[in-house]
Amino acid sequence: QQPVQSPQAVILREGEDAVINCSSSKALYSVHWYRQKHGEAPVFLMILLKGGEQKGHEKISASFNEKKQQSSLYLTASQLSYSGTYFCGTENYGGSQGNLIFGKGTKLSVKP
Amino acid sequence: DGGITQSPKYLFRKEGQNVTLSCEQNLNHDAMYWYRQDPGQGLRLIYYSQIVNDFQKGDIAEGYSVSREKKESFPLTVTSAQKNPTAFYLCASSHGSGPSSNEQFFGPGTRLTVL
Numbered sequence: 001q002q003p004v005q006s007p008q009a010v011i012l013r014e015g016e017d018a019v020i021n022c023s024s025s026k027a028l029y030s031v032h033w034y035r036q037k038h039g040e041a042p043v044f045l046m047i048l049l050k051g052g053e054q055k056g057h058e059k060i061s062a063s064f065n066e067k068k069q070q071s072s073l074y075l076t077a078s079q080l081s082y083s084g085t086y087f088c089g090t091e092n093y094g095g096s097q098g099n100l101i102f103g104k105g106t107k108l109s110v111k112p
Numbered sequence: 113d114g115g116i117t118q119s120p121k122y123l124f125r126k127e128g129q130n131v132t133l134s135c136e137q138n139l140n141h142d143a144m145y146w147y148r149q150d151p152g153q154g155l156r157l158i159y160y161s162q163i164v165n166d167f168q169k170g171d172i173a174e175g176y177s178v179s180r181e182k183k184e185s186f187p188l189t190v191t192s193a194q195k196n197p198t199a200f201y202l203c204a205s206s207h208g209s210g211p212s213s214n215e216q217f218f219g220p221g222t223r224l225t226v227l
Contacts, residue, residue, distance in 0.1 A: 002154070032215070032216070034216075039221075040220070040221075041202060041218035041219060041220050041221055042155070042202070042218050043218075044215050044216065044217070047215060087154060087155065089155075089216075091214075099145075099157065099160060099170070100157075100214075100216070101157075101171075102147075102154040102155040102156070103154055104152060104153060104154040105152075105154050
């Protein structure tokens with residue numbers, strides 16, 4: 001089952017914060033986050049494994065709530081370079097290891 | 113430089129023709145993947161391979177075929193049986209097949225247009 005991402009799109013001013021959510025109907029082993037600029041390949045941001053870990057990468061961090069089967073990506077003090085489409089990829093228990101099911105994406109636009 | 117290459121970047125074909133998309137990696141990764149991306153649909157898995165000479169169908173394998181004769185190469189053939197082949201195709205690779213090591217690295221993609 002494809003994870004559900006929300007919101008579908010968000011527009012920010014530089015310096016504002018945003019949260020992108022990713023929810024699954026199946027038990028999750030891990031959640032991966034990627035960012036894709038228009039016409040380019042997705043770029044890896046981070047992996048979260050079961051256990052409620054919160055990982056960070058500069059001003060981008062994420063949490064993983066295994067019980068709620070969801071993950072959230074936090075972007076603080078957004079920069080113009082954060083613009084793009086963010087995808088979560090989920091790895092389910094019982095699925096083939098290493099295979100991800102991607103959500104439809106959240107388009108983030110950061111304006112000056 | 114290590115990475116994944118896909119060629120060509122843009123490809124135009126007539127309806128009814130088979131076409132093969134190239135994917136090569138020099139990262140020494142065991143696993144390779146093919147995804148299809150349509151506007152607003154995210155990435156959907158076509159085929160994946162965890163070792164040489166072995167591959168598995170993904171969610172939307174119908175109308176596609178692959179081979180994995182070498183570790184570094186995973187070409188995708190879009191056959192005439194694929195009803196709606198126009199899309200952006202992405203190849204990816206990762207270390208092994210275990211969940212703790214499967215950060216996926218993506219190639220630049222091939223945009224296929226069938227006329």
